[in-house]
Amino acid sequence: MIKALVIKDLYVSYQGNQVIQNVSFEVEKGKLVGIIGPNGAGKSTLMKAILELIPRDTGVINIFGQSIRNFRKFVAYVPQRSDIDWDFPITVLDVVLLGTYPNLGFFKKPKKEDKDWAVECLRKVGMENFKNRQIGELSGGQQQRVFLARALVQNTDILFLDEPFVGIDVTSEETIIKILKELRNSGKTIIVVHHDLSKAEKYFDDLLLLNRSLVEYGTVNEVLDPEVISKAYSNQTFYVKERAKVSLS
Incomplete structure (x- = not known):
């Protein structure tokens, strides 16, 4: 069976410093996976390296048995909010329509059915009434x-x-995780960089614990074991153990 994601011996450097070291793991199709770890662990760097948004030193990355270059248009990515220019003059509907471009081909514009599908996707996330608003106004x-x-x-x-889930309201968080679980249940594979250990058990099937190198990858219960968690959060052991206990109760 082809794995959804296979990473082997991944090393990534940033400004001359190695920030990802010898990371290898495999994700099965139809899993909702959280990437967790302390601040500075390289979580976002790992995701960007997988998507080839930043270069890697060495390593193999396959998505459904193919390189990301061959599979890119079949991959969706939601970046951190801090990476986006919210002052850019674009409407909510036009932002969503950008997602149709990988399948349109060169110099082609979205058709009516593409716009209808974009509005339907806005409806799914409860934002269809905002389609003509400028994105920065939200x-x-x-x-x-x-x-x-x-x-x-x-x-x-x-x-x-x-x-x-950083910096958003409770309603939006609940809406997003509900949709992600529905996608998972339909057979989609979802990888999420996440920081809140207290919600990890409720949100994810599996967890990847990272602190520059891979500390552990497995089920939520396996990774949230206090002894495992403390290997990554060495300077926050008591705090993390207490949160792990809460999330496992």
């Missing part, structure tokens, strides 16, 4: 839901989200 949670709609419009088999 709240953080609303913006994140719009970018999830952009990912949905691509109708891909695998989605990557980088810290989608």
Whole structure:
């Protein structure tokens, strides 16, 4: 059976410093996976390296048995909100329509059916009434839901989200995780960079614990074991153990 994602011996450097070291893991199709670890662990760097948004030193990356270059248009990515220019003069609908371009071909514009599908994806995230608003006018949670709609419009088999729950309201967070679980249940594979250990058990099937190198990859219960968690959060052992206990109770 072809794995959704296979990473072998991945090393990544940034400004001359090696920030990802010897990371290898495999993700099965139809899993909702959280990437967790302390600040500075390289979580977002790992995701960007997998997507070839930044170069890697060495390593093999395969998505459904293919290189990311051959499979790129079948991959959806929601970046961190801090990576986006919210002042750019573009409407909510146009943001979502950007997700249709990988399948349109050169010099082709979205057709009526593409626009109808984009509106439907906005409806799924509860943002269809905001389609003509400028993206920068929305709240953080609303913006994140719009970018999830952009990912949905691509109708891909695998989605990557980088810290989608940071700085958003409870309603938006609940909406997003509900949709991600529905996608998982339909057979999609979803990889999420996440920081809140207290919600990890509720949100994910499997966890990847990272601290520059791979500390552990497995089920939520396996990774949230206090002894495992403390290997990555060495300076926050008591705090993390208590949170792990809460999340496992």
